[in-house]
Structure formats: C-alpha cells, structure tokens
Amino acid sequence: MNLNEFKETLSKLIGSYDTFILTTHENSDADGVGAEYAIYLYLEMFGKNVRMINNDKPSSECEFFHIGNKVHTRIETLDTNDIVFMLDFNEINRVGKRLIPLFTSGNQIVRIDHHKKPETMSNCISYIDDTASSTCELVFNIIEDELSHFPEEVQKQIALALYSGIIFDTNNFANKNVSPRTFEVCAQLNAYGADNHLAYKKLFENRKTKELQLLGLTLSSIEEFYDGKVVLYFTTQKMLEESELPIEATEGFSKDVKPTNGREVVVYIRETGKNTYRVSLRSDHRDVQKIAEHFDGGGHILASGFRAKMKLTDLKSELLSLLK
Numbered sequence: 001m002n003l004n005e006f007k008e009t010l011s012k013l014i015g016s017y018d019t020f021i022l023t024t025h026e027n028s029d030a031d032g033v034g035a036e037y038a039i040y041l042y043l044e045m046f047g048k049n050v051r052m053i054n055n056d057k058p059s060s061e062c063e064f065f066h067i068g069n070k071v072h073t074r075i076e077t078l079d080t081n082d083i084v085f086m087l088d089f090n091e092i093n094r095v096g097k098r099l100i101p102l103f104t105s106g107n108q109i110v111r112i113d114h115h116k117k118p119e120t121m122s123n124c125i126s127y128i129d130d131t132a133s134s135t136c137e138l139v140f141n142i143i144e145d146e147l148s149h150f151p152e153e154v155q156k157q158i159a160l161a162l163y164s165g166i167i168f169d170t171n172n173f174a175n176k177n178v179s180p181r182t183f184e185v186c187a188q189l190n191a192y193g194a195d196n197h198l199a200y201k202k203l204f205e206n207r208k209t210k211e212l213q214l215l216g217l218t219l220s221s222i223e224e225f226y227d228g229k230v231v232l233y234f235t236t237q238k239m240l241e242e243s244e245l246p247i248e249a250t251e252g253f254s255k256d257v258k259p260t261n262g263r264e265v266v267v268y269i270r271e272t273g274k275n276t277y278r279v280s281l282r283s284d285h286r287d288v289q290k291i292a293e294h295f296d297g298g299g300h301i302l303a304s305g306f307r308a309k310m311k312l313t314d315l316k317s318e319l320l321s322l323l324k
C-alpha cells in the first residue's frame with residue numbers, strides 16, 4: 001500500500017475503532033520503541049484507548065523516553081475490536097512467543113516497517129518501505145500533517161522518540177540507509193524540539209564502567225578467519241558472571257567491531273544459556289541475511305541475526321563453512 005492509501009485507510013480505522021494495541025519485535029530497540037511511543041501519543045491525541053505490549057520492557061537506553069511503566073509485557077485482554085499495530089518487524093514470529101495471539105486472533109493488523117521480505121498476512125494493512133532508514137522515519141511520514149496541530153509538549157515528545165529511533169537505526173546518520181529524506185525528517189523533528197545531543201548521549205554514550213569492563217572481556221575474544229576477512233567474538237555466561245551484569249548489558253556490543261579494514265563479516269555470539277546462543281552478523285557488502293535465514297533468523301542484508309541451540313564448536317564450524 002502506498003503512503004496515501006495507507007493514511008486514508010488508517011484514518012478510517014481511527015475513526016471507527018476505540019482501542020489500539022501497539023507492539024514491536026522482541027529485544028526491542030530504540031527504533032521499534034520510538035515508533036511505538038510516537039504512535040501511542042498520536043492516538044492519544046484522538047482520545048483513543050492505547051496499550052503498548054512488548055515481549056520485553058524497553059532497554060535502559062530508551063529510559064529517557066519515560067515510557068518504561070507504560071509498556072506491558074503480557075496480553076491481559078484482547079477484544080476482536082482491538083486494532084493491533086506491528087512496528088519495526090514484518091513477520092509474526094519476531095514478536096516473541098507470548099505475544100503471537102495478537103496476530104492469530106483475527107484482529108485487524110496495521111503494519112509499519114522497513115525490513116525486506118514481509119510475510120503475507122491477512123487482515124493487515126501495511127506501509128512498508130525497505131528504502132527508509134527506520135520505522136520512525138515512516139511513522140513521521142504518516143503523522144507529519146497532524147503533528148503540526150498538536151500541543152507543543154506532545155510535539156516535543158513525539159519528535160524525541162522518532163529522532164532517537166532514526167539515529168539508532170542509522171548509527172547517528174553513518175549507515176547507508178540514510179537518504180536526503182532522513183535528513184529532512186530529522187530537520188523537522190529537531191525544529192519540533194527533539195534534542196539531538198540528549199538523544200545521542202543516551203543512545204551512544206551510555207556505558208557504565210562495569211559495561212566497559214565486560215566489553216573489554218568480550219573484545220579480547222576476537223578471532224580472525226580466512227585471512228582476517230571474517231572475525232568472530234563472543235560474550236560467555238562466565239564473562240557476565242565475572243562482570244556481575246545481565247545479558248542485556250551486551251546490547252550494542254555487536255556494533256563495536258565494524259566490518260572495515262579488510263573485515264568483510266563480523267560475527268558476534270552471545271551465550272544466552274547452556275548451548276543456546278544469539279548471533280549477530282554484520283557486513284559492508286556481503287549478504288549476511290541469507291546466512292541468518294539458514295538458521296531461521298533474519299534482518300537486513302548487511303545486518304542480521306539468529307538464535308541457535310547447539311554446541312558452540314558446531315555453531316562456529318557451521319557458520320564458518322557458510323562464510324567461506
């Protein structure tokens with residue numbers, strides 16, 4: 001659906017329904033949560049009853065949106081008249097097991113996303129643009145006209161949430177997914193009061209000393225393969241115990257080793273439990289999405305991820321043979 005058709009259909013839904021549920025993918029990030037919060041505030045302006053339900057509480061880096069206690073992690077009630085927003089993901093499985101009923105109960109779905117290969121879904125209107133930097137950029141396109149009529153304080157909150165999502169997904173405008181439109185949107189968000197310095201500090205300069213120590217342990221595990229074209233590093237449960245930190249402290253570690261200087265693929269492995277791993281793959285030109293899909297994961301061509309339940313040695317050798 002193109003933007004205008006989508007906006008028209010959405011405004012009819014908003015006119016006819018009262019209760020809206022918003023959700024994003026599991027292991028939510030600033031783009032998903034930013035988009036969610038912006039839509040939450042937007043729908044509230046129309047007097048709607050809105051709930052945010054995610055698999056996880058927003059990570060500490062999203063605390064500055066001040067939405068922590070507004071996000072539920074369980075579906076308490078689900079009425080057939082509830083409209084469900086699916087933000088920053090396009091296949092049901094990515095929502096987290098507990099929340100799958102949101103999408104299998106026959107409710108009307110509204111999907112806004114920038115990932116490739118959207119799953120075919122029924123009862124669903126979609127605004128998907130895989131050339132957009134982020135879901136937050138798409139949300140701005142949707143609400144742009146009405147935003148100018150909102151009270152200043154609401155404009156400011158929405159602007160900060162959307163700006164934060166955009167800089168998170170573009171790595172503060174450094175990624176290839178940035179377009180002239182991204183800058184136009186951000187210029188407007190900044191004019192609406194989004195504090196770019198605050199958002200940058202909260203999202204990119206937020207590490208506590210213990211986290212830096214854990215990062216040090218993690219980085220010391222780097223190994224090179226295939227003449228350094230593939231590098232692999234990991235965080236083990238033992239490292240977490242040593243640093244007295246939960247697994248969440250490793251969010252973002254996958255971005256600390258870049259695919260540059262001859263490194264074509266960067267693999268970051270996190271041990272989440274006994275023989276269970278979360279793997280993140282990054283490259284600057286190789287299709288790592290294909291590899292993630294081999295393990296039933298997904299993402300983008302240059303940044304993807306998956307979960308695996310197997311021995312670390314098997315996981316490494318399977319990965320390395322695919323990356324040859």
Ligand SMILES: [Mn+2]
Nearest residue numbers: 031088135169
């Ligand atoms: Mn995103």
